[in-house]
Amino acid sequence: MAVSKPGTPVKPSAVFRFLFAIGLLAVALGMTLLVMSLKERAFLPAGAAALLLGVILVGSYLTDRLHAEVYVDPLAFEPPWSKLARGAGPPRLPAPGKLAVAPGTAFALDKLVDFPAAATAGRPAPSTQAARSVPAPAPVAQTSWTPALFDQVSAQQFDAMCEALFAQGGFEIRGQSHGTAGGVTLWLYSRHAQQGKDSPAAVAWCKQWSGQPVGVRELHPLLDLMHSHQLKRGTCATSSVCSENARKFAKDNGINLLDRAGLLALIAGRNPAQQQALLALALGKR
Template sequence: MTGWWAALKKEVSGDEEGGDRVPRRAWSPEVFDDIEWRRFEALCEALFAQAGVRTESQSHGADGGIDIWLYSAHSPKPMIVQCKHWRRKPVGVQQMREFFGVLKANDLQYGTFATSSTFTVDALDFAKANGINAQDRSGLLRLIGTRTAEQQATLLSVAYEGEYWRPTCANCGVKMVERQPKEGGTPFWGCVNYGRTRCRFRLFTL
């Protein structure tokens, strides 16, 4: 295995060549690069739960643009969270507008958009004007930093639970496998159920 795919696998897993994956012992921006999208959502849910709200989420399947529901005893309406696990690509205003549409469709005024990446200036301006709490990786790290040492350790264990580096199929909720197109081209992560249910969900790194 050579070229950019080998480099990507090393980046995603935290591997050194010939070595084993070792979870990081302290919080840093690299934690977000180590983990896959489902672990990122689980991490966000655990982080908000530590603030004393009740949370609801689902592991896979159609979610209507809502990854986490937050319920507070101090508010008659829930808040919603959308999580976007991107490593390099910034979240743009288009994604923020789509999330705003989800808010309106559910008759909600406030929501949180969390990403492991960053936001464009236009996306941040739109969020500020429309009651959306935009949390990028720096903001999430600052929020994690307000937790106790024990809580931070708990969040780290959530992030690195199981095969934290291997992507989860958004349709089936099972871990994906590396696939190489028969006709050549860019390798990708594919669902293991392709031969059974013909699930065609595939994932590339953003």
């Protein structure tokens, strides 16, 4: 008889497999005879004997299978509790009142966490020192009129600047605000007129229209005001640009268009004190 090597499971023999097949047949035959004995009592002893024989044979095979899982060399098999006893099993919690790690145990935390380099005492970090050594640029004060200045002017500041600009031209101004949307209608009265002092000499329609060109549609309200007051002159002042159709429409209807370039040219004709006064209004400085 060949002896299995330690650590190898024993295979069930062919005899047990043959007996297992006979046992299954005996169990089936016994169950059939027991069912038949419900009508014919003569089948009851034979059915019980066949079922008992089948149970014995099947049980023998199952027992052989269980032995197949056991190693021939008992030392080759080690139960889990034995590994725990000799400390080879999974880690266990420390006993109550005891430390899991002995005091003074060094941990390589720098390998686990990327800590920033500590700055030397009394000396700021290089980045902080460099930031402090370079002063922030001071805001440049606006001292003259430029096209880019109109991009910094709010709607209310633009209205106030336009009102002062026409007042510097010798007109008496009566303004009518358009509300929160921005824009103002300026009625221009001549200070030197001997007759018709209560009738405006012209009307000005002032609005920024930021981000969009001024077209013919934007000029129609101004033309309606001119017709309703029988005025032959009107002015449209804007910090935007005007389309070619708007320029042709304005020329045919007695409207003076003052876009960004036109306003800068008109402001340049004022004296330095007046220019600075307009600049202060545009920047919100009183």
